[in-house]
Amino acid sequence: MKYIKYGSMAFSRYLGMCILIIIQLATVTIALNISIGSFNSRNMLYAPYKDILSKEGYFIIFDMVEGEETIDGEPVMIHGGDVFKERFEKLKGDVDYAEICTLNDTLVSCKTDPPKITVVDDRIYDKLCMPLSKGNYSSAVITLNSSLAPGDVIKIGSTEVKISGMLTDNTYIPTMNEYDIDMDCRSFYEKFKSDDVQFDQQMAAMGEAKTERTPVLLVPLSALKNESNIIYGNDFKLLFYNTPPTEEIREYNDRILNEMPNSSITLEELNRRSGIYARENIVKTLPIIICLGTIAMFGILCCTCIMIARSTKANAVYYISGATLGDCITINAFTILIIEAICAALTTAVLATVRLTGMDTKLGMVVFKNNWLVTVGVFGAMFVISAIVSAVTFKSRDPKQLLAQQGL
């Protein structure tokens, strides 16, 4: 306790200087957290698809194809995704596919209006990391605008699915219904907000009376393994090879796939663009923050030296009163700790304000564990360096010498 007391006394003695140091350190940590938050926000969209996109393959969209049925002699056009399974069985090599489908709500029964069911491939679902307001991702998660809550059970076909988590209001829903030549991982999501003004306007333009978004339930495909008859294929697929194919297999499979009209983009290109998107902000801001942090570090070191130089007389008094040199160094370390604690409180307050006012969405940031880890790491490094500098400075300004100079 006595160290905290004397550390606080030193802090209040050099309040002006300490405040300026707090401003510098807080600027660095807030900037660092915004930068990491921005990286998290982007990486959150990339991470679930990263493993699949790292493999060889295509993101492919199948056009409509002629079905076997006819009306007035004209063949009925059907979705390419519906006939894909037959073609897929003909493919050679260690090939697989992942997709995200939407189920017809007539197959869903629950105590309230049925939510829209989005069935997500397990390899993607298991890595989803959009922030949750409650619960976890263990079985199925629902959007915040639903009256259903974690723990509720919903019946899909003949299978009961227990809701395990609830997403935050402003979130992303995995989807696969967009293809363009410039696409990256962002195209695998749609933004979801219960009071989405644009959505309302679109609905109104389409003459729909409904102006509120239907809640969405995200279910892993494995939870509906007994319901394969109700899950129809999507026209969009992530087709990939688990092990790299031979040239012969690749050519054969490409030929089979191209028998169905399609447009595709290679996973390599998609992965490259998604990686650039995820890293873009952090690559741009990190060098700036490192430079800013180094300059702030100079300030903290100067501040430590000045405080020690100015408090030599106080230290000499402590020394006379029986304190050791180690005690004096510890008192100074506590002063630095107080500065860092105030910085940590300021950083937390700013981040909490950003979160509570909804600014995080505008800034495009998501706070994960890595924010805290990096912040603690920065504070730790600052503390260790300043403790070393203070110990060295103390040794060069021995209280005994000062007392002798003062004739004591």
Place this chain on the structure above:
Amino acid sequence: MTYTYIKRAVERRPCLYVLLIIMEILSLIFVFFVAGIIYRSYTVFESAKSDERRFDVYFENQQAEDPKDILANAIDSKTYVDNLPKLIDFITNELGYHIELLSANAFYDMDGETYSIAISDFSNINEKGKIRYNYPNGYNDEHNNINNSRFNYKIGDSVNIGGKELVIDEIYKAEVSPTGFFIKYAGDAPDDAIIDKFLFQLKEKPTYNAAEAIKKKINELFKMPESISLPEGLELLDEQLNRSQMVVSVIMILFAAFNCSLFYHYIYITNSETLRIFRICGATSGKCRRLYFTEILLHGVISLASAYLLYEHLLKKAAIKFFPGIEPIYTPKTYGFIAVTYILLSLLVMFFCMSRFVDRPIAQKD
């Protein structure tokens, strides 16, 4: 007096002064580097969508209702083909960008019919004399033959366009583009076709200034088209760049100046006997303050000059190697802005730090 004081002060505590100069130089080098990084973050893009890289140049008046007025400003393909190499040269050699796609849209009257012609650039020299025939979806029969008498062409057919015999080597089912020919080598374009628009897409997202320079060049070469649509979002980026550069640079300079002033402060408070001697010998507090300011100014100038020389001649090359695209920011104007801001802020911060210290009574103990 100033010289004697500085000489003596440096001789007494050389290590501290060396540390101070190193700290100042490092801080200024960081400021120079960060200025380049901020510039790069708004001007160099690893990946940009196609509409952020595309220029559309219209010669047709899209507002006009009378067909004559619509194409009143259109140019002939000879003007286009003659000036195209100059535009390509300007973009690639003078501005350093790469053209990914270039195509012009023209109308050409042939055998009483008006055909739409797309003209590529000069890069397809191997495709000289070859054209692709585009036909609209719905005109083909079950054997993929074009079953419309008006568009009755097949691969290998020779077509005379503007006096040049061009061979159809490809037939393309065009879902959206109009029926006509795609001339693969710009030199094969007929002289008297009417160009209503052309577009090109760069491989890299251009800066606002580069896009403006390209626009100016197009106006100069193609007698002021009706409108030129620049890549999306550039104006906004330019504003953000100016704002960020200014704010971050000033914050960093402020931090650097403050920290260096703190260091001076440390030197002075550990060396207060000298000040007392000056004051006892008759120096006023104003004189002492001027002395210290001169010292700070001198150190600042030395540090600035050293940082500039080190960065400009040694570190800039390495920075450019790791962060290509930062070099345009390093102009005398940028260095001047940093230098003036640094000196002014150092003096300002030091003024506040020094005032209490210098004005203290001589007899007061530390």
